[in-house]
Amino acid sequence: MKTLVVYYSRKGYVEKIADAKIKAEREQGNEVDFLSLETLSNTIGFDGFRSCIIKTVSGGSMELFPYETDVASYDKVVICTPVWCGKVALPMKAFLTKEKHNINRAEYVIVSMSGGNTDAVADEMDKILRLKREKYTSVQCVWGKIKKEEDFQ
Numbered sequence: 039m040k041t042l043v044v045y046y047s048r049k050g051y052v053e054k055i056a057d058a059k060i061k062a063e064r065e066q067g068n069e070v071d072f073l074s075l076e077t078l079s080n081t082i083g084f085d086g087f088r089s090c091i092i093k094t095v096s097g098g099s100m101e102l103f104p105y106e107t108d109v110a111s112y113d114k115v116v117i118c119t120p121v122w123c124g125k126v127a128l129p130m131k132a133f134l135t136k137e138k139h140n141i142n143r144a145e146y147v148i149v150s151m152s153g154g155n156t157d158a159v160a161d162e163m164d165k166i167l168r169l170k171r172e173k174y175t176s177v178q179c180v181w182g183k184i185k186k187e188e189d190f191q
C-alpha cells in the first residue's frame with residue numbers, strides 16, 4: 039500500500055499533525071511519502087490572514103507553488119488541511135481541483151479551532167474529488183495545542 043500524505047500548513051500546526059500521521063502510517067507498515075503544499079499568495083502576518091479570509095469568503099483561489107509529486111502513482115492519499123471560514127483552506131482546494139482525476143482513495147485530517155463535526159468540509163472535499171472518503175479525523179487545535187481528535191465517517 040503506497041500512501042501519500044499531503045498537507046498545507048500556514049503556521050506549522052497542521053504540519054505537526056501531518057508528521058504524526060506519517061509516523062502512524064509507517065508504523066502500520068505502509069510505504070508513505072509526503073507533499074507539503076506552498077502557495078504563491080501572501081498568507082503571512084495580519085495582511086496574509088486578512089487576504090486568506092477575503093479570498094475564501096469571496097470564492098477566490100490561491101495558486102500553488104509547483105511540485106513534482108506524481109499523485110496518480112499512490113494507492114491512497116491522506117489530505118491534511120486547516121479549515122478556513124468553514125471551508126477547506128484555499129491552497130488545499132487548489133490541489134484537490136488539480137489532482138481530482140488522480141485520486142481514487144482518500145482519507146482526510148481536518149484541523150480547526152472548533153473541532154468536532156466538520157462534515158461540511160469533508161463533503162466539500164468529496165465533491166471536488168467526486169468520491170466518498172474512507173474516513174475523516176477532526177482535530178481541534180487551539181493556537182497549536184491539540185485539544186481533541188475524533189474520527190468520523
Ligand SMILES: Cc1cc2nc3c(=O)[nH]c(=O)nc-3n(C[C@H](O)[C@H](O)[C@H](O)COP(=O)(O)O)c2cc1C
Nearest residue numbers: 047048049050051052090121122123124150151152
Ligand atoms: C483564514 C483562517 C480562517 C479560519 N477559519 C476557521 C474556521 O472557520 N473555523 C475554525 O474552527 N477554525 C478556523 N481557523 C483556524 C485554523 O483552522 C486552525 O488554527 C489551524 O490549526 C491552522 O493550522 P495551520 O496554521 O497549521 O495552517 C481559521 C484560520 C485561518 C488562518
